[in-house]
Amino acid sequence: MKVLSGIQPTGRPHWGNYFGAIQQYIALQGNEQSFYFIADLHALTTVREADVLRQSIQDSALDLLALGLEPDKATLFRQSDVPEVTELTWLLMTITQMHLLEKCHAYKDKKAKGLAADAGLFTYPVLMAADILMYDSEVVPVGQDQVQHVEVTRDLAQRFNSLYGADCLVLPNAHVLDSSAKVPGLDGEKMSKSYNNTIPVFETPRKLKKIINKIVTDSKALEDAKNPDTCAVFDLYRLFADENQRQVLADKYRAGGMGYGEAKTALYDAAMESFGPAFEKRIELENRSDEVEDILQAGAKRARSKAREVIERVRSACGLVGKPAEL
Numbered sequence: 114m115k116v117l118s119g120i121q122p123t124g125r126p127h128w129g130n131y132f133g134a135i136q137q138y139i140a141l142q143g144n145e146q147s148f149y150f151i152a153d154l155h156a157l158t159t160v161r162e163a164d165v166l167r168q169s170i171q172d173s174a175l176d177l178l179a180l181g182l183e184p185d186k187a188t189l190f191r192q193s194d195v196p197e198v199t200e201l202t203w204l205l206m207t208i209t210q211m212h213l214l215e216k217c218h219a220y221k222d223k224k225a226k227g228l229a230a231d232a233g234l235f236t237y238p239v240l241m242a243a244d245i246l247m248y249d250s251e252v253v254p255v256g257q258d259q260v261q262h263v264e265v266t267r268d269l270a271q272r273f274n275s276l277y278g279a280d281c282l283v284l285p286n287a288h289v290l291d292s293s294a295k296v297p298g299l300d301g302e303k304m305s306k307s308y309n310n311t312i313p314v315f316e317t318p319r320k321l322k323k324i325i326n327k328i329v330t331d332s333k334a335l336e337d338a339k340n341p342d343t344c345a346v347f348d349l350y351r352l353f354a355d356e357n358q359r360q361v362l363a364d365k366y367r368a369g370g371m372g373y374g375e376a377k378t379a380l381y382d383a384a385m386e387s388f389g390p391a392f393e394k395r396i397e398l399e400n401r402s403d404e405v406e407d408i409l410q411a412g413a414k415r416a417r418s419k420a421r422e423v424i425e426r427v428r429s430a431c432g433l434v435g436k437p438a439e440l
Contacts, residue, residue, distance in 0.1 A: 122169035127311035129304035179395035190412030353383035
């Protein structure tokens with residue numbers, strides 16, 4: 114199985130990002146082919162400060178490596194280090210019909226809100242299609258809101274293959290990430306940066322404890338029985354705990370005599386046990402920045418080797434003379 118996914122460098126990960134996507138990306142590494150890229154070209158549609166983007170790219174690499182992505186099981190690289198993807202984007206653009214892009218959610222949503230939508234946002238799905246098709250990807254793990262972009266990719270691949278009478282582009286399939294695990298924020302609503310209710314994955318123990326203590330609960334007294342099924346603290350705790358641990362804490366909720374402070378301490382302890390090693394590993398990696406850069410460069414070399422194979426097929430199919438420059 115050939116897997117590909119891109120991670121936008123537009124902010125540090127929070128618990129919702131990890132349990133909703135990153136954890137599942139890492140579980141898919143080690144397949145026949147696992148490519149994970151930092152989508153810095155995509156980020157240019159929203160990030161216009163060079164220093165901010167450079168730091169975000171570095172942070173994304175550090176975060177993924179610290180959380181368990183292993184370079185010997187998955188290829189990690191920067192999107193912009195594979196120039197073949199921009200060539201494929203243009204070749205796909207020449208056969209992309211306008212109405213296909215006009216139906217895409219990101220463009221429609223921005224336009225509906227009266228916001229300026231530049232050409233980068235409008236053609237964003239074509240660059241995403243090039244990312245996917247560039248590596249003969251068969252499986253693309255995405256959230257439900259990104260399924261449409263995989264469908265656009267399939268449409269473009271089919272159109273290209275039909276127009277040029279060649280089956281040189283592999284049609285991918287979306288692997289919809291499991292979003293059944295509820296990840297509530299500090300206010301009980303869905304954890305999201307736009308709601309300003311997130312809990313960062315990488316936080317110092319002292320700050321993490323303070324953040325967890327801000328989780329909103331009801332006003333029941335210590336001696337009152339409480340309902341774990343309606344409590345954001347318990348919902349978050351269940352993400353870290355096994356079935357036995359969940360049952361023990363749920364019984365304490367229902368029995369009464371336990372305050373929410375004790376539940377928050379249990380959540381803090383579980384989070385530290387889970388993310389503590391990653392936090393320490395990230396600090397180590399920060400002090401070995403040359404090693405991280407070597408990982409990205411090695412990943413780009415492997416990615417370009419595959420990209421060259423695909424772009425040669427595509428060039429030949431559409432009649433371009435010559436081959437890409439040597440690596």
